Amino acid sequence: MPVVSAPVDATQTPEWAALVDHQKEIAANFTLKKAFADDPDRVSKFSHDMGELHFDFSKNLITEKTLKLLLDLARAVHVEERRDAMLAGEHVNTTEDRAVLHSALRAPKSDRGSLMVDGQDVVGDVHDVLNRMYAFADKVRSGVWTGVTGKKIEHVVSIGIGGSDLGPVMVYEGLKPFANAGIDCTYVSNIDPNDIAEKLRPLDPETTLMIVVSKTFTTLETLTNAREAKAWMLEGLERKGAIDGSDASCADAIKKHFVAVSTALDRVEEFGIDPENAFGFWNWVGGRYSVDSAVGLSLIVAFGREVFEEFLRGFHDVDVYFKETPLENNVPVLMGMINVWYSNFWRTETHAVLPYNQYMHRFPAYLQQLTMESNGKSVRWDGSPVSCDTGEIFWGEPGTNGQHSFYQLIHQGTRMIPADFIAFVNTENPLKDGDQDTHELLLGNFLAQTKALAFGKTADEVRAEGTPEPIVPARCFAGNKPSTSILGTALTPHSLGAFVALYEYIVFVEGTVWGVDSFDQWGVELGKQLAREITVAFHDDEALAEQDASTQALIAFYHEHRA
Numbered sequence: 096m097p098v099v100s101a102p103v104d105a106t107q108t109p110e111w112a113a114l115v116d117h118q119k120e121i122a123a124n125f126t127l128k129k130a131f132a133d134d135p136d137r138v139s140k141f142s143h144d145m146g147e148l149h150f151d152f153s154k155n156l157i158t159e160k161t162l163k164l165l166l167d168l169a170r171a172v173h174v175e176e177r178r179d180a181m182l183a184g185e186h187v188n189t190t191e192d193r194a195v196l197h198s199a200l201r202a203p204k205s206d207r208g209s210l211m212v213d214g215q216d217v218v219g220d221v222h223d224v225l226n227r228m229y230a231f232a233d234k235v236r237s238g239v240w241t242g243v244t245g246k247k248i249e250h251v252v253s254i255g256i257g258g259s260d261l262g263p264v265m266v267y268e269g270l271k272p273f274a275n276a277g278i279d280c281t282y283v284s285n286i287d288p289n290d291i292a293e294k295l296r297p298l299d300p301e302t303t304l305m306i307v308v309s310k311t312f313t314t315l316e317t318l319t320n321a322r323e324a325k326a327w328m329l330e331g332l333e334r335k336g337a338i339d340g341s342d343a344s345c346a347d348a349i350k351k352h353f354v355a356v357s358t359a360l361d362r363v364e365e366f367g368i369d370p371e372n373a374f375g376f377w378n379w380v381g382g383r384y385s386v387d388s389a390v391g392l393s394l395i396v397a398f399g400r401e402v403f404e405e406f407l408r409g410f411h412d413v414d415v416y417f418k419e420t421p422l423e424n425n426v427p428v429l430m431g432m433i434n435v436w437y438s439n440f441w442r443t444e445t446h447a448v449l450p451y452n453q454y455m456h457r458f459p460a461y462l463q464q465l466t467m468e469s470n471g472k473s474v475r476w477d478g479s480p481v482s483c484d485t486g487e488i489f490w491g492e493p494g495t496n497g498q499h500s501f502y503q504l505i506h507q508g509t510r511m512i513p514a515d516f517i518a519f520v521n522t523e524n525p526l527k528d529g530d531q532d533t534h535e536l537l538l539g540n541f542l543a544q545t546k547a548l549a550f551g552k553t554a555d556e557v558r559a560e561g562t563p564e565p566i567v568p569a570r571c572f573a574g575n576k577p578s579t580s581i582l583g584t585a586l587t588p589h590s591l592g593a594f595v596a597l598y599e600y601i602v603f604v605e606g607t608v609w610g611v612d613s614f615d616q617w618g619v620e621l622g623k624q625l626a627r628e629i630t631v632a633f634h635d636d637e638a639l640a641e642q643d644a645s646t647q648a649l650i651a652f653y654h655e656h657r658a
C-alpha cells in the first residue's frame with residue numbers, strides 16, 4: 096500500500112473554526128469600498144508577481160487576517176508535506192496506487208537521473224520520448240515525412256477525448272499566432288458522428304496525418320473515431336488511386352498517415368499502428384495533467400520544438416516557484432486557499448474564469464476538466480466521507496463576450512460568484528480604430544468590470560444621473576463582488592504553460608484541504624458501464640427488459656421515429 100499519511104479532517108481543526116468566526120466578522124463589517132478607503136496600501140499588500148504574471152487579490156473579500164487564517168489552515172492540513180510527497184514520487188494517488196509526477200514532464204534534461212520512482216529514471220524517460228517527438232515533428236514539418244503519395248502533410252487530426260483532447264485543443268487555439276509550418280490541426284473528440292464528419296469533410300487524405308491520443312487506448316469514443324478515420328483515409332486514398340486496396344497497400348498507408356500517443360503501446364499495435372510511430376507516456380501522468388506529455392504531439396507538429404520547449408519552461412518555472420516560495424507569497428497556494436475561503440466559508444458554488452483574450456477561448460473548458468474531475472469527490476483519499484463541500488463549478492467565456500450575456504447575474508444576481516479575470520498587456524494583433532488602440536478598449540472593459548463588481552453604484556449615484564425614482568433600485572449595483580485580476584505581459588508559450596501549472600497547483604491545494612484524491616476519476620465509470628449495457632438494449636429485448644421504465648420509454652420513442 097502507498098506510504099501516504101491519512102488526510103486531516105480540516106473541518107475539525109481549530110484553524111477551520113477560526114475561519115468560521117472570521118467569516119462572520121467579515122460578512123458583517125467588511126466592504127471593499129471601505130477597505131480601499133481605509134488602507135492606501137491595500138493594493139500593494141495583496142499584489143504578487145509570479146514570473147511574467149501579475150496578480151492583484153485586493154478586490155477579494157479578504158483582510159491580512161483572512162490570509163493568515165487561511166495559511167494556518169493550509170499548514171494544518173499539511174499542504175507543504177503533501178506537495179513534497181507528490182514531487183518526490185510518493186503514491187499520493189491512493190485509489191489508483193500511483194505516483195503523480197506531471198511536474199517531471201517539464202523538468203529540464205539536466206535533471207536526468209535525479210528522480211528514480213518505482214525503479215524508473217522518470218526525467219530520463221521523459222526526455223527520451225520528447226526527443227523522439229521532436230525528431231518526428233521535424234520530419235513532418237520539413238516535408239521529409241510525407242503521406243503515402245509523397246505529398247507534404249498539411250493537416251493534423253488529433254483524435255482523443257477528455258484529457259487527451261481538451262489540453263491540446265486549448266493550447267492549439269491559445270498559441271495560434273505561433274503556428275509556423277503551414278500545418279493546421281483539427282481535434283475530434285465526440286462519439287457523435289457529426290463531429291468527425293464535419294471535421295474530416297474539408298480535408299484531403301493525401302495531406303492529412305491522424306494522431307490517435309488515448310492514455311488507455313480503450314476509450315470508446317476515441318477508438319470509434321479512430322476506426323472511422325481509418326476507413327475515411329483508406330477509402331479516400333483508394334478513390335484517388337493512391338492505394339490499390341490490398342492489405343499491403345492499406346498497411347503502408349496507415350503507417351504513413353497514423354501515429355498514436357498512449358501508455359498502452361500493445362493496444363496501439365493491435366489497432367494497426369506501427370509501434371515505431373507510437374509515443375508513450377506513463378501511468379503517473381493523469382489524463383487531465385497530460386498536455387505537456389506526448390499528448391501534446393499535435394502542438395509540436397504545428398508549432399515546432401522551440402515553442403513547445405518554451406511552453407514546458409513556463410510550467411517548470413511555476414513548479415520551482417510552487418515548491419520554493421513561502422506560503423505567504425505563493426500565488427497558487429494563495430489562490431487555492433482563497434477559493435477554499437469562498438467555497439467553504441461563504442458557500443459559493445461556482446467560480447468564473449474570464450480570459451480577456453480570444454485565443455484563450457477554450458481555457459475555461461480545459462479548466463472544467465482539470466478542476467471538476469480532480470476535486471468533485473465525496474470521499475477522502477482514505478475512503479472516509481468528506482465533511483464539507485468539495486469542488487467548485489468552474490465555468491467561463493472570454494470577455495468581452497460574456498459581458499453581453501451572463502455578467503448581469505454576476506453584477507446584480509443573488510449569488511456570489513468569485514471570478515478570475517485574465518488579460519495581457521500586449522496583444523498579438525495591435526489594431527487601431529481611428530486613433531484609439533483597440534487593445535485598450537479591451538483592457539478598459541477588463542478594468543471596468545472588476546471595478547463595477549467591487550465598488551458597485553449606490554442609489555444616490557443612480558439618482559444623480561437623473562434616473563426616475565421607480566427604477567432607481569433596478570439600476571443599483573451592490574458591489575462587494577469578489578474578483579482576482581491577473582495580468583500577463585503577453586500570451587506566449589511560456590505564459591500559457593505557467594497558467595496551466597498555476598491552476599494545476601490551485602487544484603492540488605484545494606484538494607489537500609478537502610482531503611480528496613485529486614488524481615483519480617472514478618465518477619466517470621458508472622456512465623461508461625451503463626452505456627455499454629444500454630447500447631445493447633437498442634436491439635436486444637432481454638437487455639431492454641432489464642432497463643428502467645424511463646430508459647425503455649425513451650428507446651421506444653427512438654425506434655418509433657428513427658428514419
Ligand SMILES: O=P(O)(O)OC[C@H]1O[C@H](O)[C@H](O)[C@@H](O)[C@@H]1O
Nearest residue numbers: 257258259309310311314382619
Ligand atoms: O486518454 P484516454 O484513456 O482515452 O481517456 C480519456 C478521458 O476519459 C476518461 O473517461 C476520463 O474521464 C478522463 O480523465 C480521460 O482523460
